Amino acid sequence: MDETGSAPGSAREVWRRAARDRTRRFSKLAAAAGAAIGRWSAAEAGRLALWAPVAIGSGAAFYFSLRVEPPGFSGVLLLAAAVLAARAFSGDWRRAVAAGIALAALGFLAADLRAALVAAPPFERALTPREVTGRLVSVEESAASRRFVIAVDSIARLPPGATPARVRVSWRGREFEALPGERIRLRAGLNPPPPPAAPGAFDFARHLYFQRIGAVGYAVTAPERLDAEETPFAGRLRARVETARLALARRIVAAAPGEGGAIVAAVATGKREAIPEAAERALQRSGLAHLLAISGLHMGLATGLVFFAVRLALAAVEPAALRHPIKKWAAAAALAAGVGYLILSGGGWSARRAFIMTSIVFLAILADRRALSLRNVAIAASVILLTTPEAVMHPGFQMSFAAATALIAAYEWASRRADPSRSFAFDARARRYVVGIAATDAIAATATAPFALYHFNYAAIYSLPANLAAMPLMAFWIMPFALTALALAPLGLDGWAWRAAAQGVDWILAVARAVSSQPGAVAFTPQWPPAALGALTLGGLWLCLQSAPWRLAGLAAIPLAGVMIALSPPPDLFVAGSGENLAVRVKDDTDGPMLAAFDPRKDRFALDLWKEAAGLDPEAAPTGRLREVGRCGPEGCVAVLRGARLAVSTDPLGLAEDCARADLVVALYFLDGANGRACAARLVDRGAVWREGAHAVWIGRDGAIRIRTVAEMRGKRPWTGAGG
Structure with missing residues (x-):
């Protein structure tokens, strides 16, 4: 007998020894796991800043998820409390958590302030056609109609306290001579912005609220131009920019009539109203709709072509090439081109994200620093979320940053594993180009699929072959001809270049229609619960923003979201x-x-x-x-x-x-x-x-x-x- 009263070799003693062995093995495993987590945490300390826009966006999203408006001082109190906690806490992880809460409070406060700044009298009931007077802000034109926004001065038989700041009106007549910035008068029927067509559907009224558009409607008379009134300099500048965008869109459509010209006008100016519905649907269902949004692809191609063209031209001048930093000069020219493209495109969220990231690249060249990293994405997201926090609820913002984050994370991972002795022969480069396009499309499609499925309830299955065919056309045909046309426009010699660019778009549309018409080209899914998208978003961010092996834990979001979706059937x-x-x-x-x-x-x-x-x-x-x-x-x-x-x-x-x-x-x-x-x-x-x-x-x-x-x-x- 031993001291426990059990005979050596007895079943009880064998069981106890096995239990002690299991305990020791578990303790060793827990110690090893704790040591690994400690090493990974130390290695990831420098990447905590990448989570700043996630915290800011979470605070803004929390504000928009509330069912009642919070007290006006709540955001300030939350931010102050979190900042004080961050200063008071000792220890890296406590301070990091408090800093994250402070950034979330900052996002909440930004959303609250933004909602207050754009506030305007609510429009409560439909109005029969009556006289509307105001200043024309913007114009979108299609073959059948025009849709324009008016900054309202007055609406007949409506008191000033009930008059919306802006209205959006459609006009199907041909008579239209007014230009942005001019005062106009017309008769229009007006309605409040439409609420969601189903619980949980996209809220157009919220989207219009942050554009200060309080009513939508239709015009029954042509806009009549009124005598000009003095406006502030900023208003005159905005009007001139909008007039230039409208004139350029009209110039492109006149030079290249048809679907191709309308899409080229959208890529150049951001004005998409003229794109036929059938063409837009074909692009969406083939996975090529991203070509319509002015994003990193367009901004990168435009500024990149300017950069290499200026650098090549300066390199041909031997004294300049030998004595001056022509690479930095080319970067400055590309940066100026990016500013111009941002203004010309209307400055949408994807365009702003692309410009901020691209400008950081060229500023890094000017400062002899590393150009491309996830920090650029974090800076761009933070700037947009703090200035326009409503972007966090918009699918365009979500998909744009999901694609950019996943692509840069993937290429950072691949660059660390690239073979330095790889061949640079033409055929090897060509193979890498094709593989790069395929990888880019696969990564971007995977990153944006959850948002497409959540917001639009479908995903394009054959986007890979469509993008393999379309991307070279966009990079080597459409954008070069579009930039050439812009350069020749002041001389009046741009028509042929717009037509050439439109021809490239027609080829892309042919690809889009061929792909989207295939059986099973589009997969549809019932409406997801918001929690499923949240889980996939956090899992994807963990996978992309972390670099240690524990990043793979982000993949656990996939089965978790799958269970949430399975437990949330669509309405009956x-x-x-x-x-x-x-x-x-x-x-x-x-x-x-x-x-x-x-x-x-x-x-x-x-x-x-x-x-x-x-x-x-x-x-x-x-x-x-x-x-x-x-x-x-x-x-x-x-x-x-x-x-x-x-x-x-x-x-x-x-x-x-x-x-x-x-x-x-x-x-x-x-x-x-x-x-x-x-x-x-x-x-x-x-x-x-x-x-x-x-x-x-x-x-x-x-x-x-x-x-x-x-x-x-x-x-x-x-x-x-x-x-x-």
Whole structure:
């Protein structure tokens, strides 16, 4: 017997020795893991700054996620408390956490201040056509219409306290002589900005709020130019820039009529209204839509071509090449070209990100520093988030920075493993170029796919072959001819170059149509929960911003997001914000999944959006009628959804019977409070829809009914109007 009372070799003693061995092995493993984490943490200390825009963006996103407006001093108090904590804490990790909280508070404060700075009187109700007077801010032109923004001076029969700062108006007539900066007068019907067409859909009203656009509508008379009034210098400068952009877009479209010319005009000036819907759809579904957004590709090509052209020209002048820093001169010229392109393009978020990163590259050349790194991305993101924090909610900003971050992280990883003795022969360079394009597309497509699937509910499957064919055309044909045309424009010799650039775009459109028409070219998915996108975003950032082996932990976000998506089915029923229509999600034995609408002729935009939210192709998926999946009569329709009985009432006389027999009643008319309270079923009437916006309904396996509304998702914020 040993001291424990167990005989040597007994089962109990063997078990105890095995337990002690397991404990020792676990302790060694934990110690090794702790040492590895300590080494990785020390190695990553220099990369903490890369997380600054993530913290700023998180604070801004938290502000926009609130359902009520926070007190005006809350952002300042949060920031002050976090800064004091960062100064008081000892220890690197405590101070780093406090600094992150301070940056998040800074993002929250920036969003709060920005919302206050752009605040304008809310526009509450639709107005019949009446006289609108103001200054023309911008113009977007297409073949069929013009859409322009007016800084409003007055609206007939509307008091100044209820007058929006700006309105956006469409005009289908031909008479239009006004230029940006001029005062105009016209008659227009106006409406409040449209709320989301479904709970969780993109909020156009919020997007327009930060442009100070308080109403949208249509003009019934041509704009009449009024006598000029003195404006501040900044206003005159903005007007001249906008006039130059408009004139250039018109010049390009006149020189190269057709789809190609319209897209070249969009690439040069940022004005995309003239692009035909079919062409834009083909680019989107082939994975080439990024060619329309002025981003790092366009800015890099434009400034890069200027840099190499100036450097080559200076190198041909022997005295200059031998005695002066011609590389720095070329960098300065490229930087100036980037400034001009940013102004000419309208300065969208992707263009600003591209310009900031590109300018850092050329400033680094001027300062003899390293040019390209993730720090550039962090600086660009921080600048944009602090100046326009609403960008954090926009898919363009999210996709632009996701692609840039993933690409630079991947190339930093690859550059550390590049073979220094690799061949620089022409065929080797050509192979690396093709592989580089393929890798660039694969990385960018992977990085942006979660955002495309979340915001647009689809992903282009064949983007790789499309980009392999399109990218050389953009780099070696379209952009060189576009820059040549810009250089020749003052001489009036630019027409042939615009036509050549448009021809290159036509070739890209041919590729886009060939790719997008293939079976299975586009994958559709139902609406994701926001938490799934958040998990994938944080996982992707961890994978890209960290350099130690623990970066691979970011891949755990993929199965986590998959579980979230699987547990969040799309709605079974949608009710339009007009209160006049609805659609149910059903599975047809012949056509597969489809939406069956009460009236497919109404709310066409909402129907397409509902299809996307249900994971259906809005073009290919049929829109059925509710009477095809249920029974309809003069008083409405009855259908069974996942075991629950739905009644659609169009006649108040049949409401009592519907309430007695159905689990859910949708009344396409207004009800008073007494009739609503008397209904035993869950009830949605037209008044509820008008007050709370569009509805979405989920029906569980047990028949439980869950309803979400637009008002519930948006809350009461400055951009939601008085009704929330």
